[in-house]
Amino acid sequence: MTKAADIDIAAVSKVYGNTTAVHAISLKIPAATYCCLLGPSGCGKTTTLRMIAGHENITTGDILLGNTIVNDLPPASRGTAMMFQSYALFPHLDLVDNVAFSLKMKGMAKDERRREALEMLKLMQLEPYATRRPAQLSGGQQQRVALARALITKPEALLLDEPLSALDPFLKIRMRAELKKLQTSLGITFVHVTHSQEEAMALADIIVVMNDGRIEQAAPPRKIFEKPATAFVARFMGNHNIITGRLVGKSDDEVTIELPGGMRFFAPGLVPHAEMTADIAVRIDHVRVGESPMAGFGFTGIVSNIEDLGATVKITVSAPGLEDFTVVMGDAAFFAEPFKIGDAVPLSWSPSDAIVLGRVKQ
């Protein structure tokens, strides 16, 4: 295969009429990285991917692949290949001709391009189906044909737009593992658009969380999970409680917030000078139930919902001025001393489990 390329997105914006889909984002994706662009519908991830591919013009800024500014290069000259959500296979061509198509466009002789296409089908374990048409394949096999067709051009970076969305849940997990294996063995850069936190966590070396055309955080999955940078990331990843309150105390290394009901919470960290409120995050699985809390690192609330999820039990607790607070307990711990809706329960956490969240400039 070919070498991988760094991708450097430098202050790139995309404006469609009155809509700014992407607001001057900057991002460096090191060569041979598996990068997931993650965010809710409309956050600008597909637009970003299409600008890297060259299917969309950049309004301002630069995109570099390796040392080359590719802003004005057509897609086929960039060293990237794109795999589309719908796979976009030609229904009337067999697999060999589907995969060989871009080589045909480049003017490669028939024998040579068919030989290369067969090699690629072999790599994707599709050789036995070489003479079939796409409709005669399963969803997972069609996806592998689409991958083969993208990889035949020996790209430095493969761009994947929701590549797993057409698959059923079981196949999704299998193909996810195959994608990761493929990226590792090819050693090229993958940029994969998804709205699934789980998919991004499972695949990425770097997750880029986008919201409203901006990057909220770009970091390895572990860091995103353990230290979300903003309330948006913490909410979107779904594993943190967020406590938002008026900033009533601030030292060099700790903040104090107060909720409308009067409860106060502390957390190590800093917030910018101008802020009037601050957000503190606490992981739902780092909350202890039943121990009386240390001042500022817990509270007593009323159980408003209990969901038995099998290995764990998810409990929702309410208190004045708080968004619903979620706690996940192991099933053994819960059923040893179960409680019911309406019970008052003390919740607590370690000071090191409280994180002050930042904000992205709007």
Ligand SMILES: Nc1ncnc2c1ncn2[C@@H]1O[C@H](COP(=O)(O)OP(=O)(O)OP(=O)(O)O)[C@@H](O)[C@H]1O
């Ligand atoms: N061709 C277009 N013309 C006008 N607005 C567009 C166009 N393409 C995208 N947009 C707008 O730009 C914003 C970002 O769209 P984009 O498709 O990049 O989001 P996304 O995060 O990929 O969403 P999804 O997961 O739904 O595909 C949206 O507000 C969308 O409506």
